[in-house]
Amino acid sequence: MAIFCKLRDIGRYNIKDLNLILSYLSSCANPNSKEFQRLHAYNIGAFEKIELAKDIFALEQTYFAKNKNQAFFESHKDHIDIQLIVSGKEKIEFGDKELFEIEKEYDESKDLIIYKKPKFLTSSLILNENDIAIFYPEDVHMPGLSIEDDSYIIKTVIKRKI
Helix, strand or coil: CCEEEEHHHHHHCCCCCHHHHHHHHHHHCCCCCHHHHHHHHCCCCCEEEEEEECCEEEEEEEEECECHHHCCEEECCCEEEEEEEEECCEEEEEEEHHHCCEEEEEECCCCEEEECCCCCCCEEEEECCCEEEEECCCEEEEEEECCCCCCEEEEEEEEEEC
16 A cells, blocks of 8 residues: 655654654755755765664665666565655656566565566656655555656655564
């Protein structure tokens, strides 16, 4: 059950530890916060793990959006993904995992399953600044895709253990 919304609307959803998660996400969008400053200070290609609480961490990252041939479909067993675009825009393709064929079996150390690119059309979503996408284990997703150009993305992905 994927959820897509603006940062301001995330409070409507029943997510465990939502207050902590919302506080962190709001800080990431606030130009006066240390989180915002840290995210904007990263060099291109940064990928930093930030512990927020027991069973909750963020992956702060910067990159240029990529074309579909450079990306892969993924899902997770033990965590939900709460993805916030801090700056830039990207497309995410997604679908129900029952429709996908596994390419690489579950890697427990990364909580990651990689899927073959499907022969069917997937759903897609455009995320702009302060947009959030929440993906559950049943949601196979391919984030970080370019829309028209290779947009520079500043993003944080909260991983909340289920």
